[in-house]
Amino acid sequence: MKDKIKEIQRSAIEEIAQASDAEALEKARVKYLGRKGLITELFKSMGGVSPADRAEVGKLINSLKETATKAVDEKAPSLSGGRDLKVQKTDITLPGISREIGHRHPISKTIEEICGVFISLGFKVVEGPEIENEHYNFEALNIPLEHPSRDAFDTFYLADKWLLRSHTSPVQARFMEKNKPPFSIVIPGKVYRPDATDASHSFMFHQVEGLVVSDNIKFSDLKGALTLFAKQMFGESTRMRFRPSFFPFTEPSAEVDISCILCSGKEVRDAQGAIHRCSLCGGKGWIEILGAGMVNPKVFKNVGYNPEKVTGFAFGMGVERIAILKYGITDIRMFFENDIRFLRQF
Numbered sequence: 415m416k417d418k419i420k421e422i423q424r425s426a427i428e429e430i431a432q433a434s435d436a437e438a439l440e441k442a443r444v445k446y447l448g449r450k451g452l453i454t455e456l457f458k459s460m461g462g463v464s465p466a467d468r469a470e471v472g473k474l475i476n477s478l479k480e481t482a483t484k485a486v487d488e489k490a491p492s493l494s495g496g497r498d499l500k501v502q503k504t505d506i507t508l509p510g511i512s513r514e515i516g517h518r519h520p521i522s523k524t525i526e527e528i529c530g531v532f533i534s535l536g537f538k539v540v541e542g543p544e545i546e547n548e549h550y551n552f553e554a555l556n557i558p559l560e561h562p563s564r565d566a567f568d569t570f571y572l573a574d575k576w577l578l579r580s581h582t583s584p585v586q587a588r589f590m591e592k593n594k595p596p597f598s599i600v601i602p603g604k605v606y607r608p609d610a611t612d613a614s615h616s617f618m619f620h621q622v623e624g625l626v627v628s629d630n631i632k633f634s635d636l637k638g639a640l641t642l643f644a645k646q647m648f649g650e651s652t653r654m655r656f657r658p659s660f661f662p663f664t665e666p667s668a669e670v671d672i673s674c675i676l677c678s679g680k681e682v683r684d685a686q687g688a689i690h691r692c693s694l695c696g697g698k699g700w701i702e703i704l705g706a707g708m709v710n711p712k713v714f715k716n717v718g719y720n721p722e723k724v725t726g727f728a729f730g731m732g733v734e735r736i737a738i739l740k741y742g743i744t745d746i747r748m749f750f751e752n753d754i755r756f757l758r759q760f
């Protein structure tokens with residue numbers, strides 16, 4: 415039995431060493447190590463070995479098996495062009511893992527587009543805190559504690575007079591306190607209102623605020639800047655309309671409309687001559703896009719400027735509203751649901 419083992423060991427080593435290709439090696443492996451191979455047969459014949467020799471013979475066969483396995487494993491890489499046979503088992507025809515490349519959110523894109531128009535006019539981008547206090551969110555902007563206009567800017571309160579800012583206007587006051595005119599800035603950011611969520615309301619949305627302060631700023635400057643903005647954003651043929659309005663921080667104040675981007679204010683009649691109401695403007699021909707005005711002298715006083723010496727204009731717009739109009743989106747909630755099928759379209 416021991417001689418037989420030695421003989422098999424000799425021939426196995428020789429055949430493995432002589433195998434000149436992967437096929438020959440596999441043949442040798444099956445011949446010795448396969449399920450019906452010679453080494454397996456040796457194990458099976460252990461039953462005939464006398465109990466006294468059994469331990470020694472067992473050891474010898476085990477060592478033979480190890481030697482042969484090692485010899486096959488060591489030989490294999492050289493026959494498969496330097497590659498490990500195990501690696502070759504990878505099916506290179508399987509489809510790969512595709513990693514999707516993300517892109518900016520439509521709101522971020524719209525913010526960049528809005529700011530881009532003003533940057534081209536020489537404005538700088540400034541940001542401020544989302545957690546504000548009553549002074550900057552209200553008082554500094556001439557919204558007194560008991561004034562009814564405060565309702566329009568109601569917000570979420572945190573502890574100790576801290577709150578979530580309800581508009582980006584507080585950054586106007588923060589910036590003016592720390593900087594001297596002349597300057598032109600735009601202020602993008604998130605704002606918060608305790609509104610019930612529906613297709614056109616969200617408790618969080620985005621605004622872009624604008625502020626220009628210098629020694630001789632006129633209402634016509636405001637008109638010029640906003641007209642350019644509207645044309646760049648919604649197309650050359652867009653017209654603008656300023657309606658008198660009220661904001662505590664501007665005087666005079668205006669609400670700014672653009673000509674309806676769907677019907678352009680033209681009557682739409684069907685074949686029978688019946689007038690069809692435009693689904694966007696309701697037939698009015700105008701849609702509101704922002705609030706604006708000349709900076710109220712009281713605001714200048716609150717930040718330590720001399721209202722006799724400085725003048726300025728300001729404006730504020732809702733980013734979601736601009737994006738909704740520009741892309742024809744019907745529900746503000748789509749921006750925040752993170753549905754990939756929606757986001758992929760931008």
Ligand code: DAH
Pocket residue numbers: 580581582583623624661663664704705706707728729730731
């Ligand atoms: N802060 C106002 C709002 O949230 C928007 C606004 C209106 C900002 C007029 C201004 C402005 O700077 O001049 O409704």
